[in-house]
Amino acid sequence: xxxxxxxxxxxxxxRVAAFLVDTLQRxxxxxxxxxxxxxxxxxxxxxxxxxxxxxxxxxxxxxxxxHLFVSDERMVPLDHPESNYGMARERLAAxxxxxxxxxxxxxxxxxxxYEQRIRDTVTQVxxxxxxxxxxxxxxxxxxxxxxxxxxxxxxLAETARLVTPAAHPQSGQxxxxxxxxxxxxxxxxxxxxxxxxxxxxxxxxxGESSGSTLPAALASDAAQEALWLVxxxxxxxxxxxxxxxxAS
Ligand code: 6PG
Numbered sequence: 280x281x282x283x284x285x286x287x288x289x290x291x292x293x294r295v296a297a298f299l300v301d302t303l304q305r306x307x308x309x310x311x312x313x314x315x316x317x318x319x320x321x322x323x324x325x326x327x328x329x330x331x332x333x334x335x336x337x338x339x340x341x342x343x344x345x346h347l348f349v350s351d352e353r354m355v356p357l358d359h360p361e362s363n364y365g366m367a368r369e370r371l372a373a374x375x376x377x378x379x380x381x382x383x384x385x386x387x388x389x390x391x392x393y394e395q396r397i398r399d400t401v402t403q404v405x406x407x408x409x410x411x412x413x414x415x416x417x418x419x420x421x422x423x424x425x426x427x428x429x430x431x432x433x434x435l436a437e438t439a440r441l442v443t444p445a446a447h448p449q450s451g452q453x454x455x456x457x458x459x460x461x462x463x464x465x466x467x468x469x470x471x472x473x474x475x476x477x478x479x480x481x482x483x484x485x486g487e488s489s490g491s492t493l494p495a496a497l498a499s500d501a502a503q504e505a506l507w508l509v510x511x512x513x514x515x516x517x518x519x520x521x522x523x524x525x526a527s
Contacts, residue, residue: 281485281499281500281505281506281507282504282505282506282507283485283506283507283509283514283517284506284507284508284509285509285510285511285514286508286509286510286511287510287511288473288510288511288512291473291508291510291511292327292328292330292331292473293331293335294508295328295331295471295508296328296329296330296331296332296334296335297331297335298469298508299328299332299414299416299469300332300335300336300340302414302467303315303317303340303345303414304337304340306413306414307341307344307345313344313402313403314344314345314346314402315344315345315346315413315414316345316346316348316400316401316403316410316411316412316413316414317345317346317347317348317412317413317414317415317416318347318348318349318350318412318414318415318416318457318465319347319348319349319350319363319367319371319416320350320416320417320418320426320471321349321350321351321352321353321363321366321418321426322363322418322420324418324471324472324473324474325366325416325418325471326366326370328471329366329367329370329371330370332370332371333370333371333372333373336373340373342373342374342375342376343375343376345374345375345376346376346378346400346401347367347371347374347376347377347378348378348393348396348397348412349363349364349367349378349379349380350415350416350417350426350456350457350462351363351426351427351445351454351455351456351457352364352379352380352382352393352427352454352455352456353382353452353453353454354380354382354386354389354452354453354454354455355382355452356382356383357379357382361452362382364377364379364380364382376400378393378396378400380392380393380455381393386444386453386454386455387444389444389455390440390442390443390444390455391442393442393455394440394441394442397410397441397442397461398410398441405464405465407460407463407464409441409460409461409463409464410441410461410464411464411465411466412461412464412465412466413465413466413467414465414466414467414469415457415461415462415465415467415468415469415502416469416470416471417462417468417469417470417471417495417498418470418471418472419470419471419472419477419480419481419484419495420480420495421476421477421479421480422448422480422493423480423483423484423491423493423494423495423496424493424494424495425470425494425495425498426456426457426462426498427445427446427447427454427455427456428445428456428457428458428459428494428497428498429445429447429448429494430448430493430494432445432446432448432494434456434458435459435494435497437458437459437460438458438459438460439460440458440460441457441458441460441461442455442456442457442458442461443455443456443458459497459498459501462498462501462502463498463501463502463503465502465503466503466504467502467503467504467505467506468498468499468502468504468505468506469505469506469507469508470495470499470505470506470507470508470509471508472507472508472509472510472513473509473510473512473513474510474512474513475512475513475515477513478512478513478514478515478516479516480493480495481509481513481514481516481517482516482517484496484499485507485517486516486517486518
């Protein structure tokens with residue numbers, strides 16, 4: 280089930296961060312005897328959100344019980360400006376368990392090692408037997424990709440592996456990415472979409488007839504629950520009342 284919440288542009292990052300802090304606190308309170316598992320979206324959109332999370336998290340926030348992964352990664356050094364881990368590390372300074380991809384390894388080996396790290400760490404298991412994240416944050420590319428699942432890519436067709444090698448279709452940049460099976464196993468997928476540059480792809484995904492086969496639509500449809508947190512300018516071409524909540 281897809282639901283949408285549209286936030287005014289100037290408040291979007293702050294409102295999304297408040298939602299994430301509240302969601303993590305509810306998960307921590309509901310599961311006092313286990314850790315909570317979340318995956319972070321990469322790219323530029325979530326950077327301000329993560330900074331606000333750090334500001335909004337209460338001083339007694341149980342970071343020690345939260346394990347964070349990245350839902351995809353560019354195969355660059357962790358201190359490289361394009362590193363998704365590096366971006367999250369810088370902004371979520373209080374996070375105690377932020378698991379990087381071993382980007383110094385060959386991409387196939389890095390994907391296998393990250394998958395094993397997930398299998399060893401994420402103790403929650405979905406009915407399918409797949410490690411189950413409580414929360415997977417995902418972004419949206421202008422071509423409809425999410426994580427590093429690009430339209431027509433072999434990574435999109437992966438049905439067995441949880442983490443797979445991928446490559447950016449224009450730059451060829453090597454990546455690793457969560458696969459659809461891993462996203463589908465999550466309790467909730469949350470898509471973070473902001474900026475007028477995403478308005479047309481949002482229309483392609485949700486404004487016309489449903490049933491889009493773009494990667495972000497496939498991921499959203501595969502998820503047990505998918506929530507789209509969209510800024511007003513990114514939602515400007517959606518028909519009024521697109522399946523989901525109103526502005527807040
Ligand atoms: C990445 C991502 C990717 C990103 C979208 C949107 O590593 O690039 O995870 O899926 O979320 O490309 O990127 P922006 O937020 O920079 O527009």
